[in-house]
Amino acid sequence: MDSPLWSVGTLCRAIGEQLEARFNPVRVAGELMGFTRAASGHCYFTLRDAQGQLRCAMFRRAADQLLFSPRDGDRVEVAGRLGVYEARGDLQLVVERMDKAGQGELLEQFLRLKAALESQGLFDPGRKRALPALPRRIGVVASAGSAAWHDIMTALRRRAPHVPVVLSPALVQGAEAPADLVRALTRLYDLAALSHSNEPPVETIILARGGGAPEDLWAFNDEMLARCIVRSPVPLVCGVGHETDFTIADFVADVRAPTPTAAAELAAIPRQTWIADLAQREQRLQTAVGRYLDSQAQRLDLAVLRLGRPSLHLSRQRMQLARLEQRTRHAAQLRLDRLQGALEQHARQWPGTVQRAVERQQGRLERLDVRLRSLDPCRTLEQGYAWLSAVDGQPLTRAAAIAPGQAVRATLADGMVELTAGERRQR
Numbered sequence: 001m002d003s004p005l006w007s008v009g010t011l012c013r014a015i016g017e018q019l020e021a022r023f024n025p026v027r028v029a030g031e032l033m034g035f036t037r038a039a040s041g042h043c044y045f046t047l048r049d050a051q052g053q054l055r056c057a058m059f060r061r062a063a064d065q066l067l068f069s070p071r072d073g074d075r076v077e078v079a080g081r082l083g084v085y086e087a088r089g090d091l092q093l094v095v096e097r098m099d100k101a102g103q104g105e106l107l108e109q110f111l112r113l114k115a116a117l118e119s120q121g122l123f124d125p126g127r128k129r130a131l132p133a134l135p136r137r138i139g140v141v142a143s144a145g146s147a148a149w150h151d152i153m154t155a156l157r158r159r160a161p162h163v164p165v166v167l168s169p170a171l172v173q174g175a176e177a178p179a180d181l182v183r184a185l186t187r188l189y190d191l192a193a194l195s196h197s198n199e200p201p202v203e204t205i206i207l208a209r210g211g212g213a214p215e216d217l218w219a220f221n222d223e224m225l226a227r228c229i230v231r232s233p234v235p236l237v238c239g240v241g242h243e244t245d246f247t248i249a250d251f252v253a254d255v256r257a258p259t260p261t262a263a264a265e266l267a268a269i270p271r272q273t274w275i276a277d278l279a280q281r282e283q284r285l286q287t288a289v290g291r292y293l294d295s296q297a298q299r300l301d302l303a304v305l306r307l308g309r310p311s312l313h314l315s316r317q318r319m320q321l322a323r324l325e326q327r328t329r330h331a332a333q334l335r336l337d338r339l340q341g342a343l344e345q346h347a348r349q350w351p352g353t354v355q356r357a358v359e360r361q362q363g364r365l366e367r368l369d370v371r372l373r374s375l376d377p378c379r380t381l382e383q384g385y386a387w388l389s390a391v392d393g394q395p396l397t398r399a400a401a402i403a404p405g406q407a408v409r410a411t412l413a414d415g416m417v418e419l420t421a422g423e424r425r426q427r
Contacts, residue, residue: 015084019091024081028054028093029101032074037063045070047078047093056080058095067107068100068214069244075101100214107214110221113248117223122230128254129235131267134274136200137164138267139188141181141207144169148210148239148260155264160271166191166202172209177219181207182228192234203234204267207249208260211242220247229253239263381413399424 030047037043041060046053056078070076080095099107117123138156142149144167156165170184171177185205194201207229209217219225220240229236229252238253239260250256257263306313373379381387388396391407402408408419 013084013086019082019084025079025096026082026093027077027079029075029077030054032070032072032076035070035072043070043095047076054093055085055090056093056095057085058098062096062098066098066244067110067246069242070098077101110248113221113223113226114251117226117248117252122226123251127230131235131237131255132203133269135163135203135267137166137191137202137204139166139168139191139202139205141168141170141184141188141205142209142260143172146172146210148172148208151210151259151261152206152208152239152264155261156268158270159265160268162271163268164200171219173212173216173219178222178225181219181222181225185225185228185232189231189233192232205232205234205236206239206260206263206267207236207253208239208263209241210260211245214245217241217245217247220249222248225249226252237263237266378413381411387411 028047030049030053033046033048033053035043035045041063043058043063045056045058047056048054058080077099078093078095079097080093082091082093084090085092121127140149140152142152149167153165156163166188168184168187171180185207188202188205192202192205207220209220217240220238226248229238229249232254235254237255237257238247238249239257239262240247240249241259243258255263255266257266377387387410388402389409389411390396391409396402396408402421402424404421404423406421408421410417410419
């Protein structure tokens with residue numbers, strides 16, 4: 001029976017699917033060979049032992065989680081997924097985690113403690129403090145006579161020889177190291193609390209140790225030490241191991257430094273920097289004072305000039321008074337001219353105004369005279385009417401009010417007539 005005909009890509013994918021179903025995920029132990037890190041951050045290497053070798057790739061996301069710097073010849077344990085790199089048809093292990101041989105259990109402990117402390121807020125950036133720019137005294141926790149202590153003192157003497165340094169020695173490796181580190185830090189905490197002493201208080205603390213294997217740095221992954229660091233009354237900078245080494249102490253400290261020397265450099269700004277800053281401030285102050293003195297000297301010269309020639313000042317005042325006098329006269333003359341013009345205009349208008357007023361009053365009197373004449377009762381009498389009244393002057397307006405034989409007085413237009421009433425007749 002003929003076997004099926006595969007394309008190369010299809011066969012590679014089929015092999016990859018079988019590997020995925022049969023082996024993954026997989027853990028492999030071996031020795032590193034040809035380890036390289038590309039500019040992209042991805043790592044490529046070969047894992048080998050006496051019986052064989054396996055090409056491996058570790059992408060940047062996983063490589064950033066490494067807790068050590070892999071080197072050729074290191075014995076390691078890796079976890080990942082087998083597959084086929086179809087572009088070359090090679091068997092390839094995509095590594096998702098790498099530990100030094102025998103360090104897997106320690107890493108698990110480290111990750112568990114890190115997750116627990118992080119959930120409790122011990123890594124919170126909000127609780128971390130900035131280092132003081134001018135510490136009056138620096139405390140160091142390190143192994144007496146160690147390279148880390150020597151490097152710290154060398155850097156501090158170079159950068160800030162005026163700042164006193166106190167060493168609180170401690171073990172930095174072994175089972176007794178965590179408790180000894182806590183005691184050393186507590187001694188410095190007491191010095192930080194000094195308020196009435198001839199010596200300045202400790203204002204910055206450096207916790208330091210040189211590089212080493214992860215098991216050598218394990219004392220700095222202790223929970224008791226981490227909680228002691230969090231209780232520090234002053235800012236604390238941790239410089240343990242090399243740049244690629246990370247410990248729990250790094251995460252809980254206020255500042256993490258890649259090396260002990262870097263920790264000393266962070267704790268103290270170089271004296272030359274302060275001297276240069278003071279020199280610059282002095283130059284600015286001198287320039288400002290010089291400008292101020294120059295301006296005051298000019299004001300003084302002007303004042304002397306004015307005091308030395310008072311006649312010039314008086315002359316200016318006289319000129320000012322003359323200008324004011326001229327302006328006042330001119331304004332008064334303009335006011336008088338306007339008033340004179342208004343008076344003349346009124347004089348021209350007055351006769352006509354008076355005449356019109358007289359004529360208006362004359363016409364009004366004539367109209368009133370006409371109305372008064374129209375109301376004169378004599379005009380009515382002249383039309384043949386008479387006004388009857390009793391002898392006592394009481395007017396008689398009705399026939400019923402007159403008794404027969406009663407004396408009646410009739411007023412006519414040209415005089416009065418005495419009458420006697422006769423019999424009353426109905427109309």
